[in-house]
Amino acid sequence: METVTENPSYKLELTSSPHIHSRWSTQYAMWLVVGALIPSVVSAVLFFGWYQLVIIGFSIGTALGTEALIKYIRKRKITISDGSGVITGLLLALILPPNFSLFGTVIGAVIAIGIGKEVFGGLGYNIFNPALAGRAFLQASFPVAMTTWTIPNFALDATTKATPLASMKFDQIHTSLSPFFWGNIGGSIGETSVLAVIIGGVFLIAIGVVNWRIPVSMILGMILFGGILWFVDPVKNPDPFFHIFAGGFLFGMFFMATDWVTSPITAKGMWIFGMGISLLVVLIRVYGGLPEGVMFSILFMNGFVPLINRFTQPKTFGAVK
Amino acid sequence: MFSLSKHKTFRGGVHPPEYKHPSKDKPFEIMPLPKRIIVPLSQHLGKPALSLVKKGSEVKTGSVIAEAQGVVSSPIHSPVTGKVTAVTTTVNTSGFPKESIIIEPSEIEEFDFLPTLNCETISAEEIIERVRLAGIVGQGGAAFPASVKLSPPKDKKIDYIILNGCECEPYLTRDYRYMLEQPEAVLAGLQLIMKATGVDKGIVGIEDNKPLAIESMKKAAKTFNNISVEAVETKYPQGAEKMLIKALNGREVPPGKLPLDSGIIVQNIGTAVSIYVAVVKGEPSITAALTITGNGIKESKNLIVRVGTPIDEVLNYCGGVTNDAIKVVVGGPMMGVSQYDFSAPVMKATSGILVLTKQEVAEKPETPCLRCGKCVEACPVNLIPTKLARYSQLGKIEEAEALDIRVCMECGTCAYTCPANIPLVQWIRLGKKKVMEKVK
Numbered sequence: 001m002e003t004v005t006e007n008p009s010y011k012l013e014l015t016s017s018p019h020i021h022s023r024w025s026t027q028y029a030m031w032l033v034v035g036a037l038i039p040s041v042v043s044a045v046l047f048f049g050w051y052q053l054v055i056i057g058f059s060i061g062t063a064l065g066t067e068a069l070i071k072y073i074r075k076r077k078i079t080i081s082d083g084s085g086v087i088t089g090l091l092l093a094l095i096l097p098p099n100f101s102l103f104g105t106v107i108g109a110v111i112a113i114g115i116g117k118e119v120f121g122g123l124g125y126n127i128f129n130p131a132l133a134g135r136a137f138l139q140a141s142f143p144v145a146m147t148t149w150t151i152p153n154f155a156l157d158a159t160t161k162a163t164p165l166a167s168m169k170f171d172q173i174h175t176s177l178s179p180f181f182w183g184n185i186g187g188s189i190g191e192t193s194v195l196a197v198i199i200g201g202v203f204l205i206a207i208g209v210v211n212w213r214i215p216v217s218m219i220l221g222m223i224l225f226g227g228i229l230w231f232v233d234p235v236k237n238p239d240p241f242f243h244i245f246a247g248g249f250l251f252g253m254f255f256m257a258t259d260w261v262t263s264p265i266t267a268k269g270m271w272i273f274g275m276g277i278s279l280l281v282v283l284i285r286v287y288g289g290l291p292e293g294v295m296f297s298i299l300f301m302n303g304f305v306p307l308i309n310r311f312t313q314p315k316t317f318g319a320v321k
Numbered sequence: 322m323f324s325l326s327k328h329k330t331f332r333g334g335v336h337p338p339e340y341k342h343p344s345k346d347k348p349f350e351i352m353p354l355p356k357r358i359i360v361p362l363s364q365h366l367g368k369p370a371l372s373l374v375k376k377g378s379e380v381k382t383g384s385v386i387a388e389a390q391g392v393v394s395s396p397i398h399s400p401v402t403g404k405v406t407a408v409t410t411t412v413n414t415s416g417f418p419k420e421s422i423i424i425e426p427s428e429i430e431e432f433d434f435l436p437t438l439n440c441e442t443i444s445a446e447e448i449i450e451r452v453r454l455a456g457i458v459g460q461g462g463a464a465f466p467a468s469v470k471l472s473p474p475k476d477k478k479i480d481y482i483i484l485n486g487c488e489c490e491p492y493l494t495r496d497y498r499y500m501l502e503q504p505e506a507v508l509a510g511l512q513l514i515m516k517a518t519g520v521d522k523g524i525v526g527i528e529d530n531k532p533l534a535i536e537s538m539k540k541a542a543k544t545f546n547n548i549s550v551e552a553v554e555t556k557y558p559q560g561a562e563k564m565l566i567k568a569l570n571g572r573e574v575p576p577g578k579l580p581l582d583s584g585i586i587v588q589n590i591g592t593a594v595s596i597y598v599a600v601v602k603g604e605p606s607i608t609a610a611l612t613i614t615g616n617g618i619k620e621s622k623n624l625i626v627r628v629g630t631p632i633d634e635v636l637n638y639c640g641g642v643t644n645d646a647i648k649v650v651v652g653g654p655m656m657g658v659s660q661y662d663f664s665a666p667v668m669k670a671t672s673g674i675l676v677l678t679k680q681e682v683a684e685k686p687e688t689p690c691l692r693c694g695k696c697v698e699a700c701p702v703n704l705i706p707t708k709l710a711r712y713s714q715l716g717k718i719e720e721a722e723a724l725d726i727r728v729c730m731e732c733g734t735c736a737y738t739c740p741a742n743i744p745l746v747q748w749i750r751l752g753k754k755k756v757m758e759k760v761k
Binding site for chain 2: 012013014015016017018019020021022024025026028029079082121122123124125211260261262263264265266267270313314315316317318319320
């Protein structure tokens with residue numbers, strides 16, 4: 001009989017409790033997000049062609065290369081296998097216009113990882129969503145290329161090259177909601193198909209990567225703020241459901257605003273953050289100079305996250321305040 | 322996290338894999354006497370007991386070998402008949418060296434129990450006195466002397482006695498077996514507790530992953546109109562006193578206060594059985610019921626062993642350990658203590674011994690905090706574990722104190738759920754210690 005005390009090769013581990021750990025790890029969560037983006041990649045290929053895969057490949061490759069290089073220069077452990085660089089590269093590609101230049105893609109990915117993430121110290125320390133930071137840089141550097149849209153395959157109306165938001169803003173043309181669902185409309189590579197985005201987003205909520213509070217507060221916020229403007233002037237302003245389905249709102253909601261690192265950690269904070277994004281989106285879309293405002297809204301609210309966390313400290317159990 | 326359970330609970334918490342199946346269908350088995358008994362003088366919260374014996378003393382099963390020192394203390398009885406071979410310092414399951422009485426059991430056992438009492442005619446004072454003399458301590462983990470808990474200050478009005486049958490720690494099945502095998506003894510113990518405290522409402526709270534236990538207790542409770550059996554959601558740490566009170570009564574016990582400040586006393590299932598046995602059989606606290614399980618033990622069992630039995634003898638009785646066993650834990654996997662010295666003995670409040678394999682304790686690499694908020698969502702007492710751990714790491718003690726670090730009950734929920742695998746509760750534990758030192 002083998003016993004504990006009689007077995008000399010017996011190596012014991014001594015640690016402080018807890019002795020078991022959940023299924024979660026950084027890597028596991030990151031690869032789940034990558035998986036959740038696959039439907040959007042499929043919709044991109046379907047509506048805008050195979051070439052979008054080349055853009056995605058360049059974006060991811062550059063993101064990982066940049067991260068590895070910076071880690072090497074800083075003499076840190078190279079951690080590109082954690083999946084976070086893949087997410088940044090993939091997200092950046094999916095929010096670029098279809099058939100965007102590869103040169104621009106590479107610049108965007110370098111900025112996303114370099115300035116968006118590594119400058120702050122890498123994963124976990126960045127303030128702004130890296131992919132959005134990269135896109136914001138491209139928007140400022142290549143304003144024309146960033147708003148040149150491609151006619152999607154299976155387009156219902158071959159002349160609708162502009163995005164529905166641009167049509168709404170500049171020509172007062174309201175697009176009906178049904179094409180949004182499938183995604184055969186003008187827009188960024190991976191954002192146009194509401195169906196694909198919802199499949200990925202609901203998966204992330206169900207499996208526990210995404211906290212439901214941010215998407216729910218954003219949708220309620222949009223219904224509230226978009227609804228108020230629609231109620232005031234239904235001719236000029238679109239109804240709130242148009243706001244929800246159009247542009248990058250749902251994509252940004254599920255995959256960008258919910259980014260762990262750049263969103264609040266408290267429950268109340270998540271509500272403020274989500275509501276704040278929706279308010280800004282409506283204001284930019286209706287009153288701003290640009291047709292779309294999801295990117296700037298999320299980046300703007302990212303900047304407030306430390307403050308939001310600070311002022312939304314939950315009440316300690318049993319404490320009387 | 323959304324919950325599908327229709328039963329009451331608290332906010333937060335986690336649901337680790339239960340892993341109760343290897344031992345839950347094994348009836349209690351009485352383990353034969355060990356070769357050596359090591360009885361620590363400090364098996365309870367409060368002052369250690371004072372030894373009454375010395376090397377060479379002959380002791381009988383049940384005779385007092387150490388007396389309580391002060392009110393918050395507990396006497397200790399000899400778990401066997403035999404001869405004291407030493408009064409010396411040994412490592413106990415807390416990992417610290419403590420003074421202990423070492424006894425060599427003899428073959429013939431002689432009993433020196435307290436006189437038996439009648440459950441029906443006993444008075445409140447007699448119950449409390451018996452619990453004190455029998456050296457009964459709370460078996461939920463803290464080992465608080467039970468007689469102290471049964472004598473709340475006169476100005477506190479107690480409305481409910483809650484019997485804690487949650488057993489929310491994964492792996493452990495001791496309370497479960499008690500509820501299946503001896504529901505009458507459990508409820509008789511609860512009646513004694515209610516009588517001692519003059520409370521006429523008793524609630525047994527059981528997690529809803531134990532339908533057979535709920536059924537067994539409900540059946541036994543039919544004869545009492547002052548006891549209700551209620552299912553609560555299966556979620557860790559549902560068995561923490563304050564969480565169970567919140568689930569059953571909706572009351573929140575304030576930080577730094579005791580349940581009795583909110584009009585409630587919580588006792589563990591095992592404690593109720595011990596109280597019953599001490600009254601009707603006169604048997605002091607000389608045995609411990611425990612679950613021995615985990616993938617690293619040859620055979621999982623629920624055992625009744627004498628207090629003072631070294632854990633290696635218990636493990637050997639269960640067939641020994643497997644080759645891939647890597648950790649031995651006394652208590653549950655969430656709050657138990659890992660062991661390095663297997664001569665450490667089973668104590669009055671020991672609830673289980675786990676032998677875990679490499680897969681079960683899989684270590685994942687630690688990464689920087691991703692600010693996912695999972696620890697905040699899971700913390701049952703609404704703290705921000707990631708911030709507290711960081712403050713503790715940086716030595717920012719005032720900041721940690723301002724964020725209520727002392728309210729943390731060290732349940733480990735945060736560290737369990739952290740995707741970055743940061744030892745959150747471990748850092749917080751250290752921070753708490755520093756805060757306490759500063760307060761002194």
